[in-house]
Amino acid sequence: MGDGIVLVKFGEQSNIVKLREEGLLYLNNLPYFQRTEDRDLRGDPCDGVEHILRGIKGKVTTFDGEELGEVTDWELRVHPPVPENTNTFCMYAIRPDGGTFRVSERNYEFGPYALVLLDTEQFIQRVVSTLERDAITHDKGLVRYVDDEHVGGVGLFKKKRRFAYQSEYRFVCYDGPGGPREVKIGSIEDISVMIPSDEINSRIRFVGRYNFEVF
Numbered sequence: 001m002g003d004g005i006v007l008v009k010f011g012e013q014s015n016i017v018k019l020r021e022e023g024l025l026y027l028n029n030l031p032y033f034q035r036t037e038d039r040d041l042r043g044d045p046c047d048g049v050e051h052i053l054r055g056i057k058g059k060v061t062t063f064d065g066e067e068l069g070e071v072t073d074w075e076l077r078v079h080p081p082v083p084e085n086t087n088t089f090c091m092y093a094i095r096p097d098g099g100t101f102r103v104s105e106r107n108y109e110f111g112p113y114a115l116v117l118l119d120t121e122q123f124i125q126r127v128v129s130t131l132e133r134d135a136i137t138h139d140k141g142l143v144r145y146v147d148d149e150h151v152g153g154v155g156l157f158k159k160k161r162r163f164a165y166q167s168e169y170r171f172v173c174y175d176g177p178g179g180p181r182e183v184k185i186g187s188i189e190d191i192s193v194m195i196p197s198d199e200i201n202s203r204i205r206f207v208g209r210y211n212f213e214v215f
Helices: 013-022 030-035 105-110 120-133 161-166 197-203
Strands: 006-011 024-029 051-061 067-078 087-094 113-117 138-142 144-146 158-160 168-173 181-184 192-196 204-207 211-214
Touching: 006 013, 006 105, 006 120, 013 024, 013 113, 013 192, 024 030, 024 168, 030 087, 105 161, 105 197, 113 197, 120 138, 120 168, 120 181, 144 161, 158 161, 192 197, 197 204
Parallel strands: 144 158
Antiparallel strands: 006 087, 006 113, 024 087, 024 181, 051 067, 087 168, 113 192, 138 168, 204 211
16 A cells, blocks of 8 residues: 555546546646745745745845845745756645545645545556656655744755645656656556545545545
8 A cells, every 4th residue: 555545646637637547747846836826735935945044133145245134034945956857746645544534625726636546555666667767866755744934954855834734745856857847657547546526535435544445
């Protein structure tokens, strides 16, 4: 089952069909998520930043030392060197031991359909095998949620707690083309089922600790 989680991808019907029938993963890059403004849905200005620094008072100066003024309650985000070359593919992770099932209805805003992976471990293996075959440097894992006023290291697998309703699992690919990236792993119709997003809570039932069924 892949660490006791069930992976779900919410989206528009056409995109979910492509994912299921062709195994087409569409990965946007970090600037896309950092610049999108959609009420904390896809947009997150701190996504992938290396560090966050905060302060109550400070001065803004130019590189030449000229003072431009004072700021209060400031937040400084330290970005990685080339964020446009990092791409992510994000999914919802049902974690029955972590208290995230029931799925928050806010996730329905990603799209009216959901692709439920019936074999998480097999899906992850197919993605990783494809990335390794194509010599794409990558990482994967669950996102950990930290306090919204967090100070310190962030990276690609920490997000602010206000995004915790997304219960995210992500694949990260490096050294990308500077824009969106597509990865095709082949049909996953044998290990997935597509259902309306608003039926996700009523049609998944856990049998025991990790086993589940979709009906």
